[in-house]
């Protein structure tokens with residue numbers, strides 16, 4: 001299967017390209033009318049790894065569009081407050097920042113068309129002659145057209161069919177192994193690389209960093225052979241996390257710097273935010289809390305811009321740890337308090353035990369933390385919770401820093417910064433305690449969340465690349481939410 005580099009398509013002025021951490025998809029924002037209150041847009045997208053047909057020198061692939069409106073500033077807009085369209089409407093983040101909301105029905109009767117020769121300039125006459133039944137032939141770039149109104153034209157099955165929803169009943173590992181086997185059988189190398197990446201992360205969350213590195217290196221080789229830079233950078237970021245788990249922060253930092261540069265070159269702000277957080281973790285592991293603070297501050301500003309409140313709270317807590325490392329008790333307490341308030345506002349159960357650890361830090365006490373967890377497969381209602389939290393690898397990195405001498409090893413008494421660090425690393429353990437506040441979401445809520453993730457451009461098929469969680473497990477936790485607001489808690 002040919003891998004298309006959508007970055008090569010030149011766009012006309014005013015048309016925006018949505019940054020994708022996975023370059024297998026293209027999403028464009030086409031400006032429409034503007035009135036005193038709203039700027040209207042059309043968000044045009046193609047499915048991940050969409051089927052492209054090539055005939056007579058023209059390439060075509062099925063596309064869908066969603067009408068969206070962006071509230072303009074000004075007194076009138078503010079007085080109107082937030083308007084909501086029909087139930088089921090979605091919110092979006094514009095490529096240049098700012099939010100917009102769906103304001104009409106999704107259309108699936110479109111195609112994106114471009115010339116096979118990327119240097120050719122396409123004329124409207126040629127497009128109209130080729131698709132005379134289309135009611136719309138809109139130029140989006142010198143070599144790119146949107147053809148609409150193809151009521152009788154079959155859209156590609158890839159775009160028309162509902163994307164597959166992974167079963168939350170099956171473990172992420174089993175799902176990843178099945179997808180990997182199917183991709184290999186079909187010779188689908190891009191999907192093989194994604195499945196290897198997911199498998200590597202699962203091994204890491206299972207406490208096997210060396211096995212994880214082996215699998216991620218296979219994924220890296222494959223992405224480089226394919227020339228698939230978006231996937232390559234997804235692998236590199238996760239490989240860096242695995243290196244942090246084996247106390248190799250210098251090598252990890254190099255990989256995160258590479259990922260950050262790539263995210264900035266493609267304007268992918270969500271990937272940039274994640275890379276900054278990981279750079280902060282690597283720098284903290286290198287024993288430089290002041291620089292780590294600066295990285296977390298940059299990531300925090302971006303998390304606020306895109307409205308990722310879960311990451312905002314995590315980053316505040318990580319900043320609290322760095323201030324504590326620097327012996328700055330007041331800012332450490334203030335940051336930690338801010339994090340707790342944010343967790344509480346989102347109804348997250350973490351607020352409770354983070355508060356308890358903060359209280360001990362304030363009073364100069366010590367703690368040994370929760371009991372170590374038993375090994376093996378966890379079953380019962382909290383199994384999903386643990387599986388999801390096992391996917392949140394920041395806590396394990398932070399615990400690793402503790403073992404490296406900047407806090408207490410598990411089971412040993414911690415004081416000072418070690419106490420704040422322990423709150424993070426206790427999360428996985430707390431997930432198993434009855435009464436710790438983790439509740440399961442009803443099946444219909446889980447299903448709706450999974451369907452949203454399955455259709456999302458940031459989904460690998462199993463994992464959300466923005467928060468790093470395996471969505472089958474994440475969807476089952478009532479208090480969880482999508483980091484960019486596609487599904488609320």
Ligand code: SF4
Nearest residue numbers: 453456459464482486
């Ligand atoms: S949680 Fe799901 S819907 Fe939200 S960004 Fe991640 S994959 Fe997309």
